[in-house]
Amino acid sequence: MPTLRQLEYLVTIADTGSFALAARVARVSQPTLSQQVRALEDRLGARLLERSASGAMLTPVGRTIVATARRMLSDASDIVALAAGASNSLAGILRLGTTPTLGPYLLSPIIAELHRMAPNLRLHVREGIPDEQMLELSRGDIDVMLGPLPMSGDDLTIEPLFREPLHLVAALDHPIDSAAEAPPEALAGTPLLTLDPRHHLARQAAEIAERYGMTVAPDYYGTSLDSLHQMVASGLGLALLPGLYLRSDVGGLAGLKILSVQNWRAHRSIAIAWRRQSPMSAAFRLIADHVQGCARQLLA
Incomplete structure (x- = not known):
C-alpha cells in the first residue's frame, strides 16, 4: 500500500x-x-x-x-x-487562517481570552489571500479560517459571525466636509485607493467605486490597510477601511476623517469555516463565540 x-x-x-x-x-x-x-x-x-x-x-x-x-x-x-484532544477537546495546536484586513485588528484580545479559558490550546495564525486560504482549508493545510464572506465548499461548515461597517475615509484637508452628509454625486471622479484585487475588500471597493462614479486608482494598490491609511493621509485619494481597523490601536484615524455620505450602508460579513468532518468542532465553536462577542463589543 x-x-x-x-x-x-x-x-x-x-x-x-x-x-x-x-x-x-x-x-x-x-x-x-x-x-x-x-x-x-x-x-x-x-x-x-x-x-x-x-x-x-x-x-x-x-x-x-x-x-x-x-x-x-x-x-x-x-x-x-x-488523539491529541481525546482527554480535552480544547488542547493542541490549531492552524488558523485569516486575512490581513481582519486578523491583526481583532485576534489579539480574542487569543488572550482563549488562552485564559483553554491554556492547552495553541493557535498558529497564518495570514493570506481568502480564496487561497479556502483551498488550504479544504486540503488540510489549515484547520479553521476566519474571514469575509463569500465562502463556499461542500466539505465545510461555515458560520456567519458579524457584520462590519466599511467607512469611506479621506485626508483631513480633503474638500468634502465630514461634518455634514455629502450627496453621492460629490464623489464622482474621485480616486479610490484599494488593495490587491485578490482581496475581497478590493472587490467591494471596486463595486462601490462604480456605484458612486469614483475611479479606482490602478497604480496605487496598497499592500495592507496601513499602507492605504498612509496613502490616504497623504492626499492621494479616498479609501474604504473596515470599522475594526479604525477602532484599533494599531490602525486608528490618525491623519484621516470619515466622510458621511447620504444613504451610505457599506459593510462586509465576517464568517468562520472549518472542515465538516473535523474532530475539533468544539474548539472551533468556542473560537467562533469569542470572535463574535469581541467583535460586537468593539463595534458597539
Whole structure:
C-alpha cells in the first residue's frame, strides 16, 4: 500500500510543479523525494507525473490520485488532532487562517481570552489571500479560517459571525466636509485607493467605486490597510477601511476623517469555516463565540 509520506510528496510536487521546490517544502533531499515518488508509481503500476527539464506535471490518473490523496492527508491530520484532544477537546495546536484586513485588528484580545479559558490550546495564525486560504482549508493545510464572506465548499461548515461597517475615509484637508452628509454625486471622479484585487475588500471597493462614479486608482494598490491609511493621509485619494481597523490601536484615524455620505450602508460579513468532518468542532465553536462577542463589543 502507498504510504502517507509518499502521498504527501506527490501532493507537494503537484502544488509546486517542481521536484526541487517540493523537496525544499517537504524538507527532504531531492533524490529522496524522487525515489519515494518513483516507488509510489511502481507500487500503483501507473505513471503519475510527466517529468521534464522545466518541472513536473500530473498525468490524468495522477490528478485523480492527488485529489484523493489530499482527502486522505486531511483525514490523517484530523486523526492526530482527535488523539491529541481525546482527554480535552480544547488542547493542541490549531492552524488558523485569516486575512490581513481582519486578523491583526481583532485576534489579539480574542487569543488572550482563549488562552485564559483553554491554556492547552495553541493557535498558529497564518495570514493570506481568502480564496487561497479556502483551498488550504479544504486540503488540510489549515484547520479553521476566519474571514469575509463569500465562502463556499461542500466539505465545510461555515458560520456567519458579524457584520462590519466599511467607512469611506479621506485626508483631513480633503474638500468634502465630514461634518455634514455629502450627496453621492460629490464623489464622482474621485480616486479610490484599494488593495490587491485578490482581496475581497478590493472587490467591494471596486463595486462601490462604480456605484458612486469614483475611479479606482490602478497604480496605487496598497499592500495592507496601513499602507492605504498612509496613502490616504497623504492626499492621494479616498479609501474604504473596515470599522475594526479604525477602532484599533494599531490602525486608528490618525491623519484621516470619515466622510458621511447620504444613504451610505457599506459593510462586509465576517464568517468562520472549518472542515465538516473535523474532530475539533468544539474548539472551533468556542473560537467562533469569542470572535463574535469581541467583535460586537468593539463595534458597539
